[in-house]
Amino acid sequence: MSSVMDILLVEDETEVLEGICLALRQLVADTCRIYAVGNAEDAREILQAIRPRVIVTDIVLPGMSGLELLEEVRTIPGYSPKTIVISSYNEFAYAQQSLRLGALDYVLKPFDKSEFIQKIAGVLELIEGEDRKISELQHQIEHSRMGTKVLMDQYILSFCTKKTHLQEHIYHRLQLWNLTWLTTTPYRLFAFGLHGDAHGRDKEVELQLFAVSNVAAETLQRFPPSYLLKNVHNRWIVITAYPDAEQIMEDIRDNVRKFQRQELFFGASATMFSFQSLSDAYDQAIQALRWAFANRSPLLFYSDISEGRGENMSGDADADCVSMLMNGDSEGIEAVVGRKIDNMVRFTHVQHRKQLAQSCLDWIIAVQALLNEKTGFQMDQIPLSLWEKLEQCATMEEIKRELTGYYVALSSKIASDLPVMSNAIIEQAKAIIAEESHGELSLNRLAERLAIHPVWLSHLFKKETGQNFSDYMIDLKIDNAKKLLRESSLKIYEIAAKIGYQDLQHFGKIFKKRTGMSPKEFRYGK
Known part of the structure; x- marks a missing residue:
């Protein structure tokens, strides 16, 4: 064990309790302190005084039960011990409640003492493993707090990829890293990458990227204030307040070509005047770099690709x-x-x-x-x-x-x-309309039967017939109504319903608008 650990045993059967204690002391020697009590009340006193890492408790105890004790443990802020429940009752409800309360195991009496001790040994190993991970994490956090370059890069890249307003805690961090010039001085951001990207085996690629980073970092020392980092796509990002950004890019390109025999392409943002514009600068530089790659232009400023093109060119x-x-x-x-x-x-x-x-x-x-x-x-x-x-x-x-x-x-x-196909589609549409002229045939339903888009069907209908779909349907229904008015003895409301109009008044208005007469006048030739 890496440190002394406290274990609490709660068991009202003296022989069982003494047997577990004896076996456990042999297992843990001097690495654990063992507290053994016969009831929950005594256990509560120990819990108030210390916070045992492991609790082993019987369910049935004098007074408060073991499960009630675990319920109380769950209410203690920041305390989450590993627990094992033992019981003489093979009841699913008990086991289920024990697991709900966070128990790692539910052991039935009578049990093999050596197997039971091994369960506890497993719990102790689990705790040691968790402690080791927490220790490693705390070490990493502590290391990060010292302001490593990796952490700086992550922070600055996060400001580049997401618009961030300058807040007090951010300013203090920039102060710690000597980057407050981002809040007080005009700056540019430029991105660059290898022509055709790095190639070769993984190790070779890593060496190429590492070498370029070293050359770029050394070059930038002559152009303060500047900051270099690399994004997840192996694109280098430089933020600089040096007045001549173009000179920086040319020097980096020349040095990488000279020492590494690699070709770089660059894309640069417009000049920015506020910290929260870092994300805009980053987007502009990445866009310009993509353009430089696509056009094989060694160096492009964002203004070179945005002039005359507009910012919102997407459309449909x-x-x-x-x-x-x-x-x-x-x-x-x-x-x-x-x-x-x-x-x-x-x-x-x-x-x-x-x-x-x-x-x-x-x-x-x-x-x-x-x-x-x-x-x-x-x-x-x-x-x-x-x-x-x-x-x-x-x-x-x-x-x-x-x-x-x-x-x-x-x-x-x-x-x-398309014209031949269009004519065939409209002829097929007319045939379907004729079949269903007395029903409620909609444009969408007709388009579905023809397996084409409704908008396109509407366009074709107007083009081929000279009418839109709704007018064509109305004319067809009115023609049917006229025929029925003259050739049948159906009442007018029956005719209206037969051709698809349930509202007699609405039918009358449509009929008069199309024929200049009411249905009654048309029937009697007035």
């Missing part, structure tokens, strides 16, 4: 692309492709060209699925050659051209195939 690219495909709008296709690729690079974790190519193919699948949902138009499989071409593209502009070319060709195919 899938729906926009489908609309352009259906309308045969080549210029619109080119614009939406450009916007989508820009956003992929700026706002997603695309790290290299293969990932960008895969993202483009994922987008094509999403667009074709939406096109199929809206129109029922069946797409061919994406050709493997397109994937190969996208992976071979050296710049974003080449990727945009390949993707635009694919969509323009797809739009031409739609333009040639």
